Amino acid sequence: MRIRELEIKNFGKFADKNIKAADGIHLFYGENESGKSTIHTFIRGMLFGIDRGRGRAAYNDTFSLCEPWENPGNYSGMLRFESGGKMFCIHRNFGRHSRRAELICEDDGEELSVDNGDMNMLLGGMTLSSYNNTISVGQLKIEPDRTLGAELRNFAMNYYAAGGGDMDLERALMYLKDQKKQIEKEIREELEKKQTQRERTEQEASYVWRDIHKLEDEIGNLEDEIESRREKEEKEKESEGKGVIDEIRPAKWRVHPVEILLFIMLSLFPLFVVPRPWNYLVCIIISLCCVIYVWNRLKVGKQQEKTEPERILEEIMPEEEKASLEKLIWERDRVSEEIRDKRTIYGNLREQMEELEELGSAFETHEKRKAAIELAICRINELSDELQDQLGHVLDERVSEIVRSITAGRYSRLVVEDQMKISLISGGRKIGIDQVSRGTIEQIHFALRMAAAEILYEEELPVFLDDTFIYYDDSRLANALKWLWENKKQVFIFTCQRREEQMLQHMGIPYIKEEVG
Template structure:
């Protein structure tokens, strides 16, 4: 690509100014505040546009800096360039509310789609563009954008076609996906732990309540048993009173039997006296009869008296028995009347406690079942683990592929960096390379140095060599113009001449914006 002309219709301090460029090195000289940086920014803006930032950043962003000083509603320009054997024109309106870009092939008199502009830039985005062929501001140092662009270029076969796989973006997406999955897994695990703790706490409370209900039920049963035992003991006391009455009746019966026995003895003596002829025997029998009769009489008198006493005693005992029975029945009735509500309450409490214990037991079993099910429920976490494994595998695979591709292309890239560095340093530094993390190392005959161990001027030359080698690597099919703005301030005259000599031999178009005369003077010596 070769930039032919720019026209800044309304851009910063410029209003309708044009400038033409030729192949090779173009030195655009001007003192400070003459608009060199504005012109350089215009060229980049024509290729990529200028977006307005948000918030406080919008107050000093590129859009605000480059707005027209006059007639701010018109913010536009034109750039003509040559690619191959055809000439193209870019027309762009930068105004944020009316953005427009047109790409026209002047040679064929036809308009192309604006997206086709990326093909002429070899697929470079603005970050890669600014890290290779567009730099200034007193430093050629690059940022992570160059590393990402080169990695992507390597993945796409070194062709510079970054519309394919974006390794850096893909890795970032994978990292974000990994973080998202890990957060979700942590959330799921935390939720499961919280649920397990909640169920365990409920189980513990249910077990405690079951123990309390069981203790209450036992207490109610013991009180009911004691109440029934009290009633039973009262019945046994009544039975003992009846036995005492029967014993007294038995004593009366013994007296009656004694009286009958005396009568029987007298009758037996009489029969004996009549049957025996002996006088003595008869006298004895008579005596026995008399005594027996006296005994019978005695028992008769006693019997009558005993009967009277017995009748009185029986009447008294009946009265006492009836009174005791009455008192017992009364006491039992009173106890029953007194204990009936207690017993009813006790039975009701017992029934309620038993039902509550059964319900609590059912709830406990359900909670234990939930706990077992939750322990077995790992489906969501396992699914997240599978996704995480896939992401880790993709990250490892991408890293391995990137490393393999780096090894394949890095040797060529590092060789080109070293070659350019050797030329522009007059052979003082012959080796420089990028490691797989894109950290720059410098090889000297004595030792291997980090870039921070060399002088500022040498550091700038190393970055310059790295930019040029990477630009060639990414733009293998077409060479983009090199746009520099006071890029050689730290160079001494010798380093500057060596660098300008290399640029003059590179065949690349260079737009060199500077506030110094020495670049033009050195170029005059080179071209003489």
């Protein structure tokens, strides 16, 4: 891919600015705040778009910093580039309310879709992150971030394992980890659900057990009451001559003792008053009369008629006593049946609690899936490490070549280890990157970026360098410019210094200069 034309319609401080581009080195020179970085940002925006931040982030994001100074409604531009032997043109409008992108192949007039990934395809699958970590170097941003390691891991997997297919290793691992988290969440939810069910079942079982105890106490009381009633009936049967009315009627004297005493005195009185022998006869007659009187009184008392309420009560009481006993027996049987039902329910609840104690097949399935995902993650990481080791040798060799070219052989070899940790080999001695100068560190990172770009992308891409050579001495700057001229077809250098131009002139390297400001 090579850029052929930039048309900045309204972007930052620029309006209606057109820049032609060809192969070779393009030198954008300008003083501070002349707009060099704005052009660099414009190219990135045309390739990948510019997303607007939200909330507080929107006040200091790229969208806000590059908004047109005049006529912000026309926030747009055009970029013409060559890719795969064809010419393409992309128009973008970055406006808040009119954001859109149009991609057209100028050779055949075909309109392509940016949203459907056609632009990404033309860029060889390059993402904004990989762009920032390889071919585009911002001001004081020479060190690539850790995402470059992920890009290289993906490439290693694609190149060595998938034959160059489009496999995103990091995304695959992220997907598996998300699946693992989802399974762990399902396991937690399943356990929480079982725990909730168990607590509810235990509570219900405790209520049922409490009801059983209450019913047992109740049936005990009923048994006592029934036994008491039966004993009472037995006693009533034994007292045959005594009815209910006799018990409830108030006690009365049929012949009062005073009357008997008077009868005795009256019978004895003639013995002392009436002359003999008539006194005995009178005494006998009076005694007979008293006996007849007492006998009649006793006879009348026994034959005394009962009142109407007494007769009704005499008829009802035995029936009520009998009905009350039958009711008690029925209540006892009902409570016994309820106890049996409660015991059955309690037994079922105990079985449910025992079942809840077991993990169940669903839990085992989740555990098997989790174990399978963990195994897949482990195997992918192991395979990735093996493939990255293979790629690492290629990367080490290419980075070492670039570093040797820039440092004039000062460092014979460079080793890129895990997590993009870099070490240098000089005179058979291993040197950590933190032991060398700032300029050397930036040269190493530059070499790493260039080597990674060559490995990751089949089609050669332009290189964008924004004040990248500030810490380079003259010798290494000359070596770096020479390497770029010999190895890169299109290079954009943004600088506020004259050194690059003077060095290019001194070495006789052709370049295209664009004054900015």
